[in-house]
Every structure is written in structure tokens, then in C-alpha cells.
Amino acid sequence: MAGYALKRLMTEYKELTTRPPEGIIAAPIDEDNFFEWECLITGPDDTCFANGVFPARIVFPQDYPLSPPKMRFTCNIFHPNIYADGRVCISILHAPGDDPTGYESSNERWSPVQSIEKILLSVVSMLAEPNDESPANVSAAKMWREDRQQFEKIADSLVRKTLCLPASEL
Amino acid sequence: MTDAENEIELQDQQFKQIENEQKMFPLVADRLPFDLVILDYDAETSPDYYNKAKELANTYGEIRQIRGDGNCFYRAVFVGILEVCMKNEEKAKQFLETCLGWNDRLLKLGFPDWTTNDFCEVFTDWFKKVVNKETTSEKIFDDLNDDSQSNYLIIFMRLITSGYLKEHSEDYAPFIDDGRSLADYCSTEIEAMWKDADHLGISGLVLATGYNIRIEYMDRTAAPNGGWHYDIPADCNETPEISLLYRPGHYDIIYHK
Numbered sequence: 001m002a003g004y005a006l007k008r009l010m011t012e013y014k015e016l017t018t019r020p021p022e023g024i025i026a027a028p029i030d031e032d033n034f035f036e037w038e039c040l041i042t043g044p045d046d047t048c049f050a051n052g053v054f055p056a057r058i059v060f061p062q063d064y065p066l067s068p069p070k071m072r073f074t075c076n077i078f079h080p081n082i083y084a085d086g087r088v089c090i091s092i093l094h095a096p097g098d099d100p101t102g103y104e105s106s107n108e109r110w111s112p113v114q115s116i117e118k119i120l121l122s123v124v125s126m127l128a129e130p131n132d133e134s135p136a137n138v139s140a141a142k143m144w145r146e147d148r149q150q151f152e153k154i155a156d157s158l159v160r161k162t163l164c165l166p167a168s169e170l
Numbered sequence: 171m172t173d174a175e176n177e178i179e180l181q182d183q184q185f186k187q188i189e190n191e192q193k194m195f196p197l198v199a200d201r202l203p204f205d206l207v208i209l210d211y212d213a214e215t216s217p218d219y220y221n222k223a224k225e226l227a228n229t230y231g232e233i234r235q236i237r238g239d240g241n242c243f244y245r246a247v248f249v250g251i252l253e254v255c256m257k258n259e260e261k262a263k264q265f266l267e268t269c270l271g272w273n274d275r276l277l278k279l280g281f282p283d284w285t286t287n288d289f290c291e292v293f294t295d296w297f298k299k300v301v302n303k304e305t306t307s308e309k310i311f312d313d314l315n316d317d318s319q320s321n322y323l324i325i326f327m328r329l330i331t332s333g334y335l336k337e338h339s340e341d342y343a344p345f346i347d348d349g350r351s352l353a354d355y356c357s358t359e360i361e362a363m364w365k366d367a368d369h370l371g372i373s374g375l376v377l378a379t380g381y382n383i384r385i386e387y388m389d390r391t392a393a394p395n396g397g398w399h400y401d402i403p404a405d406c407n408e409t410p411e412i413s414l415l416y417r418p419g420h421y422d423i424i425y426h427k
Contacts, residue, residue, distance in 0.1 A: 004322050008288065015284065065285070066321055066363045095362060111361040112325050113285040 048152040052159030068110035080130040080141035089136035231427040240364035250412035293326035332356040334378035382410035
């Protein structure tokens with residue numbers, strides 16, 4: 001059943017190691033189980049998440065790439081499109097039709113020609129540009145909209161945490 | 171959990187349940203007598219359907235049912251093409267050429283290279299065995315009923331459908347009425363699994379494969395121009411080799427007597 005999924009995941013792993021996108025590392029947690037990956041995402045430059053290194057896990061279904069994987073940050077992260085438990089809510093991780101968040105149809109959805117790399121790049125742009133129209137974390141969306149300074153302060157403290165740096169004196 | 175999370179959880183469970191119910195039915199069933207279709211309807215309570223089924227039974231002798239998982243149109247046409255190719259080596263070779271050619275056509279349209287190549291290779295490698303008679307009819311239908319194998323082949327059908335629509339974007343874009351671009355439409359409606367084919371999908375697949383089809387509508391109002399069926403493309407001169415039976419929301423393959 002999972003033969004094609006495994007073959008595809010191995011190819012993607014090879015692709016990601018030979019041509020790694022900037023600021024992203026991703027690999028299976030255990031070479032015996034290609035269906036669960038760990039990745040490290042660097043916060044995009046010139047944003048309040050810059051320099052942070054955010055760990056996340058990606059879990060693939062047995063029928064990948066027909067169905068999309070699920071992704072969850074394993075660190076503390078305060079962002080309009082990430083649930084309190086770390087689950088990432090982004091259009092490319094949703095199959096078409098499956099639309100719990102009411103995303104605009106123009107957002108890129110999952111299709112089998114997409115790839116892990118595409119997902120990770122979408123997550124990086126999501127960090128840079130939150131979508132506060134359909135938030136997974138309502139208080140983060142509200143603060144992003146109404147009190148940007150406070151939002152950036154929280155982001156900064158989370159960045160420091162991921163780097164094991166002491167809290168800012170600001 | 172928040173309400174939104176609960177809702178996602180609940181939705182996941184519902185999808186799972188629907189999926190499990192669908193999986194009780196084979197992806198591609200055996201050929202069975204067309205009379206089965208008549209038995210689906212009651213002469214008293216749904217006379218229109220009953221009479222139409224009886225009428226069709228004069229022309230069609232058998233039906234092959236396809237699982238209703240949103241891929242039925244693509245799967246039905248694919249199986250129809252395979253059956254033609256299994257009987258006719260020349261046509262099989264021709265179809266292989268068409269499929270091999272699609273790899274470059276898709277890349278030229280900007281499909282992501284190595285994921286697209288992967289689907290193309292899986293498909294053509296599999297189909298080469300059919301062309302070269304390195305497989306048996308039994309093995310072919312086993313593969314067609316293996317979810318993973320079968321669906322990987324279906325993706326290829328979806329990609330070339332999308333490819334054809336994109337190659338002729340000027341002709342097709344005006345038919346997308348909700349303000350989406352053709353590229354958006356293709357990625358959400360055509361390239362994604364488990365999405366039903368609408369008239370663009372139907373036209374795209376027929377023209378991408380080069381196989382004309384006839385669709386018999388169980389709904390009397392669906393084909394008002396004197397007959398009950400549509401041929402696709404409408405201007406095809408010969409009776410198409412592949413016939414499908416459409417019942418609201420679903421396609422099966424039917425066979426002339």
C-alpha cells in the first residue's frame with residue numbers, strides 16, 4: 001500500500017539534501033520510518049521571527065502524496081496561523097474542498113505534484129506574512145492587527161528562546 | 171481543544187467514515203449484466219429511471235461499476251482505454267506514444283519537474299507492460315483495484331487533463347465563472363484527487379487522451395437534443411468506443427451488446 005509513498009518520500013529526502021532551500025533543514029526522524037520528519041525552519045530575514053530556529057514535525061499519511069501531510073511546530077510559537085498546540089494551518093496543507101478555515105480559493109492547495117519543499121517554503125512565507133483573515137490563533141491575529149509592537153515583542157522572546165538566549169531587556 | 175479544533179477533528183472522523191464506506195466497494199468491479207441497472211429502480215416509484223434503464227438494456231449488455239470516490243470519471247475512462255488497448259496492439263502503442271509525449275508537454279507548461287516526472291514514469295512504466303504483453307489481464311485488474319497503484323495511475327490522467335486545459339487556456343478560461351484563474355481551477359479541481367470531474371474535466375481528459383466517449387444520461391432531461399446521450403467531442407464522426415453511464419454524481423462503464 002505504502003510503496004509509492006515511501007519511494008516518493010525517499011526521493012524528496014534526496015532532493016532536499018542535495019538541493020536544500022535556504023534556511024530549511026528537513027529529514028526523517030528515523031531512517032526506519034520515513035513517514036515522520038523533523039525540520040528546522042529559520043525565521044525569515046527582516047521579520048520579527050528573523051534569526052529564530054523553529055523545530056517542527058511533519059507526519060505523512062500512508063497515501064502521500066495523494067493526501068497532504070500534517071505539520072506541527074514543537075516549540076512555543078505565537079502566530080495567527082498556528083494553533084496553540086503548534087499545528088500549522090496553511091492552505092497548502094489542506095486538500096481542496098476540505099476547508100475548515102475559509103481560505104480564499106486563490107491560495108495554493110495541496111495537489112500530488114506539490115512537495116515537502118513547497119510546503120516548507122509556504123510556511124516560511126506564512127511566518128513573514130501572517131494571514132489574519134482566517135486565524136488559527138485568534139488572540140495572535142488580534143494582536144498582530146491591533147498591537148504590532150506587543151506581537152513583535154512576544155515573537156522576539158520566542159526567537160531568543162529557540163536560540164537559548166536570555167530574554168531581551170527592551 | 172478549541173471549537174475550531176474540535177470541528178476539524180469531527181470533520182476528519184466523518185471523512186474517515188465516508189472513506190471506509192466507499193472502500194467496501196471495489197475500485198473497478200467485474201463486468202456484469204446490464205439488467206442490474208434495471209433492478210436499481212422501481213417501476214412504480216421511479217418510472218423515468220426504470221424506463222430509461224430498460225431502454226438502455228436494448229443497446230447495452232454489460233456494466234462495469236466504478237467506486238464512487240470522486241475519481242470515477244477518470245477511472246472509468248482509463249479502464250475503457252485500457253480495455254481497447256488490451257485488444258488492439260496498434261492502439262496500445264499509439265496511446266503509449268501519446269502518454270510519453272505528455273511528460274514534456276507538462277514540463278513545458280510549468281508543472282514542477284521531478285514530482286511530475288515521477289507520475290509520468292510510474293504511468294508509462296506500468297502501461298509499457300500492457301503494451302508489451304508482459305502482464306496478464308488478471309494482474310492488470312488486480313493493480314486497478316489496489317488503492318495505491320490505481321490512484322497513482324489516476325493522477326497521471328488528472329495531470330494530462332489539467333495539461334490539456336492549460337494548453338488551451340484561451341478556450342477554457344471563459345468557462346470558469348467564479349473569478350478563479352484557469353491555473354487555480356486546475357490545481358484545486360483537476361489535479362487534486364477525489365474531486366469530481368465537471369464538463370471541463372470531461373473535455374480535457376477526452377482530448378488529452380485522444381479517446382472519444384459517449385455518455386448515456388440516466389436523467390431524461392440531461393440530453394434534450396433528440397437523443398439521450400452525448401458524444402464527446404460533440405463533432406466526432408464515429409460512435410465512440412467507450413461508453414459511460416451517468417447517474418447523478420456518478421459514472422460507470424457500459425458495453426454495447
